[in-house]
Amino acid sequence: MTKTTWNLINSRLGHAERKGEEVAEVAHQNGLPIDPFAIARSEHPLLKFTLGDFHDAFDGQLEYHRKHNRFLIFLNTKYDIGQFPGEHHPRTRFSMGHELAHYYLEPHRAYLIGGGNSHGSESEFKSDELVEREADAFAAGLLMPNWLFSPRVNKTEPSFDLIQQVASEFQTSMLSTAIRTVQLSHFPCGLACVRQSSLAWMFCSTPLIEAGCYPGERGSNLPETALLAWKEHENGNLSNRTKDGVVGDWFRTYDATSLESTYVCEHYFSIPVMNSLLVLLTVDEDDLADEEE
Structure with missing residues (x-):
């Protein structure tokens, strides 16, 4: 695309x-x-x-x-x-x-x-x-209208603990709340959904897109860290919920190829009832600023 x-x-x-x-x-x-x-x-x-x-x-x-x-x-x-x-x-x-x-x-x-x-x-x-x-x-x-939702999710950097808290308040699912959190976040972050060992979909925050990182292609291959997490999810024993990655593992950068080696922190959350593994991807603002310079 x-x-x-x-x-x-x-x-x-x-x-x-x-x-x-x-x-x-x-x-x-x-x-x-x-x-x-x-x-x-x-x-x-x-x-x-x-x-x-x-x-x-x-x-x-x-x-x-x-x-x-x-x-x-x-x-x-x-x-x-x-x-x-x-x-x-x-x-x-x-x-x-x-x-x-x-x-x-x-x-x-x-x-x-x-x-x-x-x-x-x-x-x-x-x-x-x-x-x-x-x-x-x-x-x-x-x-989850912007004027009610955004102030609650931008008090701090996104995390699954924050998403669970907001989901309870809005009576929305973890999945839809996580997506909306990323969409309205003032921080550079993305949310990926893994199903059947491949990328089902991805959303990115506006700051991340403005820095040059766009959602990865649906159905694309996953990095080894995510494949291992998916196997743990399937077996019902997701253990290490935070892993290390780089921008190039997850995002399309088009002409901003210098971003591909930028560090990404991968946070995993399993939703067994939907056979889905959510991956919250956070990037340090200073790292993106360094690349822009």
Whole structure:
């Protein structure tokens, strides 16, 4: 992927995030946690939703019923087992945010009204399809709007301890909270997700991108440190949660090749239920400044 293509895609995802934040603000959702179910109910009767355990069929699905001029969300509550009555698991909340994206984002909505086929979605950054990535971006903006989220995650450098604390406050999953933390961080950092011994996706903070480090290609090979950590994750015994690496192991630098040997600290966090290994990648600001000089 070229730098221009990456910037174009990132622009679309950024628009979706800002739309999610706008909906949260217009709905007067200033307290925590943001309630996506209340937002959905506010669109009645044009939008209705039904909850049920749809097993592994989908996380959510939005349909348009022309006869009644009505949208209907089917939301999978399979993650809600063990929750108190009236409460929802963070992944269920994110799925509602994802389906609301298909309702609020004009091209998504126009597609359904125009006769496009409904489809079941797997939310929380599982899909490579751009429309699904836009819906995930919207959900992140809706549930973790910048004005509430950024002050909490920029008090100090990012860490998984900080991410866990913020996730509890916003009632969002570790995965989506970690992504949002990196996206809004004032520090140079990135977040990688490892699945099946390869890079599933990556996000970078604005300071890291401005320094010349861009996300690595999806599906690309991993450094030896990450492969070892992945094997430990698979065996359920991730031991050394901090490892050493360099920029060239993880990021695309395009024409800023002098950055490739810059030191990176790799912090690992296992999410067995999603068979995912998160890698928080932090770079010292002074090291990047030295390279720029």
